[in-house]
Amino acid sequence: MFELSLVIALALAFDFINGFHDTANAIATSIATRVLSPAQAITMAAFLNFTGAMVSTGVAWTIGHGIINPHLIDNRVISAGLIGAIAWNLITWYGGLPSSSSHALIGGLAGAAAAAKGLVALNARGLVEKIFLPLFASPLVGFGTAYLVMGLILFLVGYASPRRLNSSFARLQILSAAFMAFSHGANDAQKSMGIITAALLAGGEISSFRVPCLVIIACAAAMALGTSLGGWRIIRTVGSRIIKLEPIHGFAAETTAAMVIITASLLGSPVSTTHVLSAAVMGVGATRRVTAVRWNVAGRMVQAWLLTAPAAALVAGAVYNLLGVI
Structure with missing residues (x-):
C-alpha cells in the first residue's frame, strides 16, 4: 500500500511540476505580445488546463500500455520512472529550457523498467508507433x-497597416491562447492519469485499465x-528569446x-506541447526571414530535447537500483 501511495503522490507531483514547467506553452506568446497581463494569462491557462484534462483518456491508455508492459512491472519501477522525470523537469526549469515533460516521463519509465526487467519489459511496437513517431x-x-x-495570413491581410493588424490579432490571440491552454490540458494531464491507473492495475486495486473518475x-x-x-524562466525563453513576437x-x-x-489527443498520441509550440514559433519567425529566428537559442532547446529521454532514463535506472538497496 505504501508503494501505491508513493506512486500516486509522485504522479500528482509530476503533474504539478508539469503545470508550472509548461505554463509557457499556453501563455508565453500572449504575455510577450502584451495581449494579456501575466495574472490574466495564468488564470485563464489554469482554468482551461483543468477543463481540457476532463475531455478524454485516450492518451492515458497509451501511456499506461504503450511504454512498458504493466503486467511485468511493479510500483517501485513506476516510482523510479517518475523520480527520473521530475528530476529532469526541475533541472531544465532552472536552466530556463523548454524541454519536454513527455520525453522525460517516457524516458524515466523506460529506464526504470529496463533496469528492473531488461528490455523485455518495454513495449517496442508501442514505443515506436504510438510514442516516438508522434513525439518526433x-x-x-x-x-x-x-x-x-x-x-x-500575410497573403490575406498583409496589406493592412501594422497598427490595425496588431489591434485585430490582439483580440484573436486571446482565443488562440485559450485554445492552446485547453489542448495542453487535454494531452499533458492524461499522462499522469495513465501512470496512476497503471499503478492501480499493478497493485491489484483495479481489474482492467480504465481511468477512475x-x-x-x-x-x-x-x-x-x-x-x-x-x-517564468521558460515563459521568457519561448515568449521573447526565439523571435520578437507581435x-x-x-x-x-x-x-x-x-x-x-x-x-x-483525439488519436490517443502523447506529444510534447513544449516542442510543438516552440517549433511553431520558429516556423512563424521563419516567414520573416531566416535570420529572424535566434537559432542559437533554438539550438540549445534542441539539445535539451535530444538529451531529455536518455537523461531521465539514466536517472530513473539509478533510482530504481537505489530503492532496491534501501
Whole structure:
C-alpha cells in the first residue's frame, strides 16, 4: 500500500511540476505580445488546463500500455520512472529550457523498467508507433504548418497597416491562447492519469485499465494548480528569446500548435506541447526571414530535447537500483 501511495503522490507531483514547467506553452506568446497581463494569462491557462484534462483518456491508455508492459512491472519501477522525470523537469526549469515533460516521463519509465526487467519489459511496437513517431513528427508538423498558416495570413491581410493588424490579432490571440491552454490540458494531464491507473492495475486495486473518475479530477487539479504558479524562466525563453513576437505571430503559432496537439489527443498520441509550440514559433519567425529566428537559442532547446529521454532514463535506472538497496 505504501508503494501505491508513493506512486500516486509522485504522479500528482509530476503533474504539478508539469503545470508550472509548461505554463509557457499556453501563455508565453500572449504575455510577450502584451495581449494579456501575466495574472490574466495564468488564470485563464489554469482554468482551461483543468477543463481540457476532463475531455478524454485516450492518451492515458497509451501511456499506461504503450511504454512498458504493466503486467511485468511493479510500483517501485513506476516510482523510479517518475523520480527520473521530475528530476529532469526541475533541472531544465532552472536552466530556463523548454524541454519536454513527455520525453522525460517516457524516458524515466523506460529506464526504470529496463533496469528492473531488461528490455523485455518495454513495449517496442508501442514505443515506436504510438510514442516516438508522434513525439518526433509533431514538432516538424508544427513548424511546417505554422510557416504555411503565417504565410496564408500575410497573403490575406498583409496589406493592412501594422497598427490595425496588431489591434485585430490582439483580440484573436486571446482565443488562440485559450485554445492552446485547453489542448495542453487535454494531452499533458492524461499522462499522469495513465501512470496512476497503471499503478492501480499493478497493485491489484483495479481489474482492467480504465481511468477512475477521481484520478481524472485529481490530475486535472494538480496540473491546474501548477499552471497557476507560472514557469517564468521558460515563459521568457519561448515568449521573447526565439523571435520578437507581435500579436499576429502569437495567434498563428498558438493556433497551429493547439490544432496539432488536440489532433494528437483525439488519436490517443502523447506529444510534447513544449516542442510543438516552440517549433511553431520558429516556423512563424521563419516567414520573416531566416535570420529572424535566434537559432542559437533554438539550438540549445534542441539539445535539451535530444538529451531529455536518455537523461531521465539514466536517472530513473539509478533510482530504481537505489530503492532496491534501501
